[in-house]
Amino acid sequence: MNFENLKISISAGNVPEVRANVEALLKTGTEPLEILNSGLITAMEEIGEKFKRNEVYVPEVLMAARAMKEGVSILKPLLSADQLGTKGCIVIGTVKGDLHDIGKNIVTMMLEGAGFKVIDLGVDVPPEKFLSAVIEHKADLVAISALLTTTMPSMKTTVGVLREKGLPNLKIMVGGAPVTKEFAEEIRADGFSEEAGSAVDIAKKLISGSNQEV
Ligand code: B12
Structure with a gap:
């Protein structure tokens, strides 16, 4: 499964794109937990690494985090409390x-x-x-x-x-x-x-x- 578009939309802080990418992945039958771990969390980890290296700054991190939260909100009802x-x-x-x-x-x-x-x-x-x-x-x-x-x-x-x-x-x-x-x-x-x-x-x-x- 390719999570590249989702990751790009998160690092760009593009909320509508994140929503569209998560929904597209769900439509293709990708497990919500996999979208969370391999898409959303991995994307935020990459932003964290870039922040450490001063390649991105506070505003980019805040925008990415907001976009990520949007993705999580779509997945939340589909995930169990344990999975979250x-x-x-x-x-x-x-x-x-x-x-x-x-x-x-x-x-x-x-x-x-x-x-x-x-x-x-x-x-x-x-x-x-x-x-x-x-x-x-x-x-x-x-x-x-x-x-x-x-x-x-x-x-x-x-x-x-x-x-x-x-x-x-x-x-x-x-x-x-x-x-x-x-x-x-x-x-x-x-x-x-x-x-x-x-x-x-x-x-x-x-x-x-x-x-x-x-
Ligand atoms: C924004 C700000 C404010 C805002 C806060 C708004 C808000 N919602 O946070 C307002 C205007 C309210 C404010 C008020 C005051 N402020 Co002020 N403020 C700042 C300022 C400009 C930026 C701080 C900031 O947000 N930095 C950006 C963030 C991203 O960085 P950060 O907080 O350091 O966080 C990073 C790390 O430290 C770390 N981190 C942070 N928390 C944690 C927690 C854990 C567990 C871990 C692991 C890591 C971690 O990770 C973060 C991300 O990488 C700084 C100056 C500066 N340039 O830093 C002064 C500053 C902190 N303030 C200062 C002062 C003196 C005050 C006031 C006393 C001023 C006054 N006379 O009224 C009041 C105190 C009010 C109070 N009781 O708290 C001084 C502190 C001096 C000192 N050494 O004590 C500073 C340094 C300004 C200065 N040069 O004099 N302030």
Whole structure:
């Protein structure tokens, strides 16, 4: 099965074309799960790689993610809940006191693009809200964003609250412009990434094994 047209329409952020390509593939009898994995997710992974290499920038990623979401919305009713969330569940949010969410939203879209179920708590999220969402959704990983040096202590508090609960399988990944590898290590996060493309790789490694990625 050829997914090339679908991938091109996603990287161009062309919503009507994505819709038409997904529908055409369904008509030829291609399995929805195959369209999701080999078409939509692979296309987003390729965008993520290009973003890492600075070959595409934030607007292109946002447009591709929006186009991909459109494709997913066609497939959603045809896929079972298991098929939609097979890679694991991630709770994401920007820490208390911080209202920046552009980077977090890109990370969210990339993670969704890679096949994770993502619960986005938004901005200004207190530690207790992270904790209750992790418990409610039985999350495998928490992804925490901070964009201000003044809210980095809030990130430390959040990690502390999550660690205190002693959830043995929960992994924690942190990021955002002022966050460094050293800071991530200091606050005992399991993973850190400077940008959204690598965040997906780190999330995959953390969820599939118990390796520390800091
Ligand atoms: C847009 C913006 C705003 C917008 C936010 C809108 C929104 N919806 O997000 C508004 C106007 C609200 C705003 C407000 C403020 N801002 Co502002 N803002 C910015 C700006 C210009 C861009 C940030 C951004 O979106 N970058 C683009 C995204 C794509 O990059 P990113 O966020 O870094 O995300 C990438 C990575 O960091 C990573 N990542 C991000 N999150 C995560 C999470 C995980 C888990 C992982 C793995 C990776 C990851 O992946 C992303 C994609 O690759 C920056 C300056 C700059 N050029 O960066 C200042 C900046 C962040 N703001 C700053 C400041 C000071 C403020 C204010 C305090 C200003 C004021 N005096 O009111 C307020 C604070 C409000 C608050 N309480 O949060 C400072 C912070 C300085 C510092 N070191 O603390 C900056 C650096 C500007 C500056 N040079 O002074 N801001």
